Amino acid sequence: METFRTYDTGAFYDELIEANGQPRSGAQLLVDKIESLPAGDLVLRQKAAEAMLLKMGITFNVYGRDEGTEKIMPFDIIPRIVSSSDWQQIESGLKQRIFALNEFIQDVYNDKRILKDKVVPEDLILTSRTYRKECEGFTPPRGIWCHVTGTDLVRDGDGCFYVLEDNLRCPSGVSYVLENRQVLKRTFPQVFGASRVRPVDDYPTKLLEMLEFLAPDNVQTPTIGVLTPGIYNSAYFEHSFLSQQMGVELVEGQDLVVSDGFVHMLTTKGLKRVDVLYRRIDDDFIDPAVFRPDSMLGVRGLIEVYKAGRIAMANAPGTGIADDKVIYAYVPKIIKYYTGEEAILPNVPTYICREDQDRAYVLAHLDQLVVKAANESGGYGMLVGPHATETERAAFAEKIAAEPRNYMAQPTISLSRVPTIVGNRIEGRHVDLRPYVLFGEEIYVQPGGLTRVALTKGSLVVNSSQGGGSKDTWVL
Amino acid sequence: MLSRVANSIYWMCRYIERAENVARFISVNLNLLLDMPSEKGKHWEPLVMITGDQALFEKMNSDYNRDAVIRFLTFDRDYPNSILSCLAAARENGRSIREIISSEMWEHLNNFYLELADAKSLTMALEDPHRFFKIIQMRSHLFTGLMDSTMSHGEAWNFARIGMMMERADKTSRILDVKYFMLLPQADLVNTPIDNIQWTAVLKSASAFEMYRKEHHHITPRKVAGFLIFDSQFPRSIRHCIAKAQICLHRITGSPSGSASNVAEKRLGRLKADIEYTDIDEVVDHGLHEYLDRLQTRLNQVDGAIGTTFFNFKPLIENATQEQSQA
Known part of the structure; x- marks a missing residue:
């Protein structure tokens, strides 16, 4: 059954549901709506949304030219909701x-x-x-x-937002924000209207x-x-x-x-x-x-x-x-x-491998850290220590020792989760958030952004090239 | 507009038109077979002949049976003029200009391709071919209709129309050429019921049967050929296609009709004048096949001139965009 009655937030910060199982204030309307749907209806809506995306041709290419090389970015219809104070x-x-x-x-x-x-x-x-x-x-x-x-x-688990990465070259994904919104407006029209979600279409x-x-x-x-x-x-x-x-x-x-x-x-x-x-x-x-x-x-x-x-x-x-x-x-x-100001959004604590002290710490704690290469993106060139094997960690330790300048490490963040449709159940999956910022005559932050979700149970990697999907992001 | 974009929209429409023609040929042949005394093998070969790709077919197939021909003409991804390949090419072109065409066109084309590429299509094509090929034809018409009613009739639309008209003129000339070649030598069959059925099929291959009837009533080879080449009103006659293409070309350049500002306009204008001042008796006297052969060459020359005038004029740069390969 697709219901929140059996939903477990686990030991994580959940974006829609409080630890006591009650919906967060902005999520009440949505949760009520989902609870009121007849059995099976939520999954049908999910399928309808996927069909709509495929028909609109909102696909990304998997390289090569054979059939089946185009996929829609996996999309989950339960939105992530961000309060106005956040x-x-x-x-x-x-x-x-x-x-x-x-x-x-x-x-x-x-x-x-x-x-x-x-x-x-x-x-x-x-x-x-x-x-x-x-x-x-x-x-x-x-x-x-x-x-x-x-x-x-x-x-993180403490409920605070941290900056994980700056993407200042050619960040992509904003079209998904706009298209996901089109689809969700059709999926939950009443809830969307009543929740007073800020528009992204600008x-x-x-x-x-x-x-x-x-x-x-x-x-x-x-x-x-x-x-x-x-x-x-x-x-x-x-x-x-x-x-x-x-x-x-x-x-x-x-x-x-x-x-x-x-x-x-x-x-x-x-x-x-x-x-x-x-x-x-x-x-x-x-x-x-x-x-x-x-x-x-x-x-x-x-x-x-x-x-x-x-x-x-x-x-x-x-x-x-x-x-x-x-x-x-x-x-x-x-x-x-x-x-002259302190950063309003903190960084994730970071160890710099070119600094001797930091490097020693990183090498000793590889099983607890996420290590990233300086110039890779898309989830490549990184080691998620707690999920890696002994051999993978040893191989990465060699890379770090050989080229310390090229690596940094961060503690594993316990990424927050959002309820997500899995089969015919609702389960928590980890997400991040990528808002888009334009710098012209003034700086504009699009109220929303791409919520990427790691669809594999327990996974922390949200990149679409690594099996991640996306959700609509409602800023109230 | 961008030369690459013009090239893409021109070819997108040529490919859709080509796919529709192939589907129609197969449809007509299936109908024709129902009325023919069975004579194994002979009835499917002409279909491949119309496309001019017998060599390729024979390389991959041992004989011209129904399933092999349907498979080849409809689903063969290695054969560039199969319906599936045409739609894939139309869609690739459409995708590269989806900001130019309307969303309705794009979504329809995308869906058209995805459903045809689905494994279920092959089963349906072999089990219920009449319905299957009718669907292909109607979807192509729907695309054309969407283009007419959801896209501004500006430069891009005019390029699209030229692509469609050039392809249509080429296909009509091929149908006529192949059928005339096949039917005329069988002198003993002239004016037999079977002959009549065959010529009806020729007309149907160009969706021309009903319109022909209104004009000429009785079916004679000469009148059929005359109708398909010279009729000024029928939308698949060669004359009509050329005239429509010329109108679009002049809309693009803005030069008044009767004058020519570039080589494409010159070639097309000359071709149109020749057709307007020729009739079927003259053509038959000189040999229909020779006439059609020459016509196809001239259509190709017009196509080439459109390419060099609008699509790949960059003379300073090496390896300019290759023109899309044509049958």
Whole structure:
């Protein structure tokens, strides 16, 4: 039976249900609704939602070309609900954090004050794989580097939110937020209406305004494009969706050429100048003349035009430096340095393997820690100590000893859970939260975000590439 | 609009039209067989002949039986013109421009493909082929209808229409060519009931039977050929397709009809004028097959000219986008 009567929150913080089994205040309407459904109805609604997603073609590609290579991102119809007081903290914390990180990137590539003041070790910056020497001395249009961010937050057993990762390069997933919302509005229309959920649909408009804000001064009506690697990219749906929602061109590298010092699109009526690119291709591939010469996805000469101020790009190249998982450990200090304030959203405590004392602790406590490589994402290159075998831990210990700069470790967070449909029961599954932040004329935090859920029982890995799914996120 | 986008929408519609044509050929053949004295093997080969891909078929199959031909023309992923391959290609193109086409079109196309790719489709195609191929045809028509009624009739739509018209003209010429070639030498069959059935089938292959009847009443090979090539009103006649394609082309460039601003307009305009000032008697005197052969070549040239004018004009860059392979 799909009911909360037998639901067990276990030893975890549950986002909908209190430890005593009562719904949290914002979740009462939803829980009542689910309890009132005839047996089997919740599962039917779940199936209907999945069918809707497949029909809309909201799929991600599993590489290869055979049948069955496209899947919908697993989706669970029970939403995660965030109270308005929790959201206030998240919103102000993210604004503070993104502002400070943007200052940091500008500083690192220009005056290097924070390095000279020894708040962040200089060699750490210079040895980062995401440091772009090409950006030294450069200031992007309006001084903004990280226009689009998707920060990963987690809630620990103590009920507090922590920042787990900053994603300042090409974070994806916002289209799922928008589409999940469409589906859920149809799944629980009355509860949704009565709960006064804050709308997320503003996002494409805000994104467009931000991109227009970046356009060179002499351009009245900028031509804007979303630059995608193409239909075989796993986030292609999102690129297409965002360009459609904004009403701008979706372009691939092959559609663009540099000529006469500007970037142009190849159109049926000849060349047309492009003023702003929302690029969804990594730095490495964006311009074979500057970065990886074997890239087939980028545009030769793009960076030169960009540096000359004749095209704007979001995000700016070089933002990956603030994404380095070891530099992450210094973000509270970075916030303090640029704003004079304490971080509103704390970091997860982090051990830096290049520091001898920390490394010794990490190596001695591998069975309790999560170890991450500085520049991997998607759940790759990490060790979840408590779930790993002795051999896996030993292998990781060698990697850490060989290349200490490249690793950091954190205590295993006891991620909060949300009730989730499993077969015909409701069980708790671990989640994180990725809100999306836009930095244009001002900083905008989309009220909602992607709640990723680890569908495997007990699993803490929420990445879609590792069997994770998603939920709608209701901010009240 | 982006050249790549124009190319994709043009091909998306060509592939849908192609899939619909293949389904219609099979449908008509299934009906025809019900009226024919049984003569094993002979009736399925022409279907593959119309596509012009006999060599490929024979490489993979030993004889032209019903199931092998249906499987090949409908489900073979290694055969680029099978219905499934066409739909997969149409969908890939559609996916790359889904921000250009309407959600209705995309969702329909996506669903059309997913259901056809499902394992149950093959069973249905072999067990209840009449119904199966009717569904394919109706879904293609639905796509065209959605395109007409949910998408702005701007540049993208005009490219789509040109793709569809070019494909349709090509297919009509092929049906006629193959059937004429097969039917005429059998002089002893002329004006027998079976002959009549065959020519009716030719018309049905182009959905032309009823409209032909209203125009000509009696079925003669010459009149059938004349109708399919020269009728100015019938939507699958070659003349009609060319005229419609020309209108769309001029809407895209904005140049007035009667003038030509690029090589695509020149070629298409010339072809249209030739068709308008030719009639069936002249064609039969010179040989229908030769005429149709030449026509197909000229259609291909128009297609090529559209490609170089709008889709891959970047002369400065090597390895420009390859045109999509055509049958």
